[in-house]
Amino acid sequence: MKTADPELMRAINRLSVLDTIRRNGPIARIEISKRTELSTSTVSAITGSLIDDGLILSRHEGDLRNAAARGRPRVMLELNPEASRVVGAKIAATRMTFVVSDFCGEVLSEFSLPVRIDRMPIDVIADLVEDGVRACVMDSGLTLSEIDMICLGIPGVVEHRTGVVRSSPIFSDENVDFAAVMSPRFGIRTIIESDVHAVTLAHHWFGKARHLEDMVLISLERTLGLGVLHNSQLFRGAGGLSHNLGDLVLGSSADSMSRLASLAGESAILGDGPREGLYADAVRLGRGISHAQTLIKAKDAQIMSAAERAGDAIGVTVANIVTLFAPPRVILVGSSLALGKPFIDRLTKAFNSAIPPSLADVSELVFDDAEDFFWARGAAAVALYELYESPWSTTGPAL
Structure with a gap:
């Protein structure tokens, strides 16, 4: 043996x-x-x-x-908080958010760059990310040479081990080796991680799953993501792959398939709003969800119907996930929660209807509207976890 x-x-x-x-x-x-x-x-x-x-x-x-x-x-x-410092970032379509943290995960500085980057050339996106990292490090009173690792949280399907982004709404190309693009700019190991994995670890370290060893997190943004924590470790697929929950098939017919994103993705929800005017401009600028709130308050039938339809689909999906994993807690995060009562009420009702009676009391649903800085702090936690795993000598981590 x-x-x-x-x-x-x-x-x-x-x-x-x-x-x-x-x-x-x-x-x-x-x-x-x-x-x-x-x-x-x-x-x-x-x-x-x-x-x-x-x-x-x-x-x-x-x-x-x-x-x-x-x-x-x-x-x-x-x-020892001074043992190491890392940078974490959430890279989203309309805003990039950065934090510098110490070895304990405490934030030393924050920096936000509101700029729309989706579909920009990769080199332009890389320039903006580099500027954001350097600005945040400078605001912490440190130099880049005092940073041990950087982790960039990206929406979409990401290979953690290689740094390849297989698909993302912010990139026009597929299979982008973003780690190879960014690492030479800093001369520091740069990890590319799924943003949903980053916020999952953030909740495990600092948030609503701090004392749990097992939990599930679902992100509801432009992409629908899934984070699974088991025995205090992130579960990743082959090659460290993240999970694109939006690709989950909810139904099919002879000539088509119905995927979760087509019912509950941000594009599916916002597509039912007005085709012109202020709302349409907001959607083009990446601010559609915030303006959808206004329509919901005004009892707009189309957008309320879209929010309820999305809530039904997410509720059934959560019930299926609980049936598979039986976690003690399911945390739901992301911009779609801003749709409010029509969305959350239908989600909760659909979940309660779909969950098997034997599992009805197993999982607690928690809704969290954490800001982007919390997601970036989770990316910093991913970097710290990598450092915790690394062999060290008295001169620093051997990476």
Whole structure:
């Protein structure tokens, strides 16, 4: 019988310890041992190495002057915020949002660039992304040489391992090797990640799934995305692929197929609005959802019908996902939530009707309207997770 690769097991154990300190620190070694189910000697060896590498800090809890009288002070461990800095970004069709964070995931600076980039030439998009990254780094008081990694969150189907964007609404071409385009501009490893995976990790680290090991997230924007967290890790497909939920088939006939995007995608919803005037201009400028709110408040029959139809389709889809994964929580995010009551009420009703009775009390639906900076912070978390997994020496990560 084959035994596990010792180097791999050491890396897995090290990541487990480091992530436990991140989630629960300051924390004592004995508590790390309980939470990770690693022996105290293994935890001591790993934390000693992490201290040597400057990734974690130790501090004494108690009064050292009276240690003899009161017992030995406990040594508590926590992440060293200055061990590394990363950049995270959400690249959307009409706005690019950037954050710089420290090793603990705390934001040092934010920068937003409201510019419509969809269908621009790749080199132009790359120029704008580079400007945004450099501006955000400068605002943090750092230089690019002090940044260890960059993660760019992109909508669409993304191969995490290669940095290839198979398809995205912001690119006119398919199979764009965006990592190869961006990395030479910075001289720093640049990760390309699905924006839905980034916001999933953001919720796991900082948001509404902070204390959960398993959850599902659905993003409702120009693309419909799916994020699955299992055992505190993102589930990715072959090659690190993200999931385009909009391609899910909900029905078919002899000569056609009905995909989720054709019922609940942003284009499908907005297509039922006026063909001219202020609303049509807003759609062309990427502001259609915000103007759809105005029509819904005015009880416009067409747009309300489109919102309800989308809610029905998403509700059934969520029920199918819960049937497959049975997560304790499903978080729904994205611009389509701004459609409000007609959309959310129909979504909830359709979900309750479609979910099997045996699973009716399993999953909680949570609606979240987090701003773009939260998504960018999730991209920074993706970069930090990569660093946590990387072998380090006292001179920094060996990538």
